[in-house]
Amino acid sequence: MQSVTFKNLNGQGVTMAANIHLPEGFDASRKHAAVVVTHPGGGVKEQTAGLYARKLAENGLVAIAFDASYQGASTGEPRQLENPYIRTEDISAVIDYLVTLPYVDAEQIGAMGVCAGGGYTANAAINDRRIKAVGTVSAVNIGQMFRNGWENTVADADALAYIGAGSQARTSDAVNAQLATLPLAPMREEDAPNAELREAWEYYHTPRCEHPNAPGFMTSRSLNQIITYDAYNKAEAFLTQPLQIVAGSVAGSKWMSDDLLARAASKDKQLHVVEGANHMSLYDVPQYVDEAVSVLVPFFQRTLGH
Numbered sequence: 001m002q003s004v005t006f007k008n009l010n011g012q013g014v015t016m017a018a019n020i021h022l023p024e025g026f027d028a029s030r031k032h033a034a035v036v037v038t039h040p041g042g043g044v045k046e047q048t049a050g051l052y053a054r055k056l057a058e059n060g061l062v063a064i065a066f067d068a069s070y071q072g073a074s075t076g077e078p079r080q081l082e083n084p085y086i087r088t089e090d091i092s093a094v095i096d097y098l099v100t101l102p103y104v105d106a107e108q109i110g111a112m113g114v115c116a117g118g119g120y121t122a123n124a125a126i127n128d129r130r131i132k133a134v135g136t137v138s139a140v141n142i143g144q145m146f147r148n149g150w151e152n153t154v155a156d157a158d159a160l161a162y163i164g165a166g167s168q169a170r171t172s173d174a175v176n177a178q179l180a181t182l183p184l185a186p187m188r189e190e191d192a193p194n195a196e197l198r199e200a201w202e203y204y205h206t207p208r209c210e211h212p213n214a215p216g217f218m219t220s221r222s223l224n225q226i227i228t229y230d231a232y233n234k235a236e237a238f239l240t241q242p243l244q245i246v247a248g249s250v251a252g253s254k255w256m257s258d259d260l261l262a263r264a265a266s267k268d269k270q271l272h273v274v275e276g277a278n279h280m281s282l283y284d285v286p287q288y289v290d291e292a293v294s295v296l297v298p299f300f301q302r303t304l305g306h
Contacts, residue, residue, distance in 0.1 A: 209284055254279075
């Protein structure tokens, strides 16, 4: 693994931090396919994104896991900004870096993401034709999730109050030194509304996978961008790349993977359902991660000409 930093060219003055995972016996003198791996909202590259990147590398693919702008070891202020448009652009910024590496084949770049990172990856592929293949694990369209709830039980219009809260937070931020924040996953076990989201608390806030760079919250001002965001916007027309979706059979979030499958214009698209897995278990539970990898690796090998 190589830890790298590079300038993000999207105009925010951010320096990105990333880990490149290389296959055993890596030969820098030849061109390789590469896969960009995007972390969940509130996560960092050392958690599930890094796990999937390492697994891809163990199967012969170059993979890069990175920290989003304003998060982790990447720079940018305010810290913990979760602006979905910037998160989407970050993926293209990583590709901007990859195409400068002599051992990366610029025509063989794929992208995958976990949770909100899956939604951001789909959005990036809609916007950036350099992405030749798309994979998602426990995909979350973060706008849908905040608008419609974890299990799609809330109407869009009923989320208007969240836009108001984001607007109030912006006013508060303008006059106070400390910015308002909001949990992206339950900060305490007793805050979890159900057993599945209790696992989100466990993942981010216990030795299961806690990391000092992943505090688990975002700036409240992010609500203004998130509520109206659709990670799958215009997927019906422009998401034509090969698409491999992986979701757990008992995941409350599975409806967002189903929606991506239905909306994507791709003629080469599949949904693999991992029986018995919920949303969080695909982050790090070995049997479920290994099943996801067993689907994603041949998908990327086939579509990227590896």
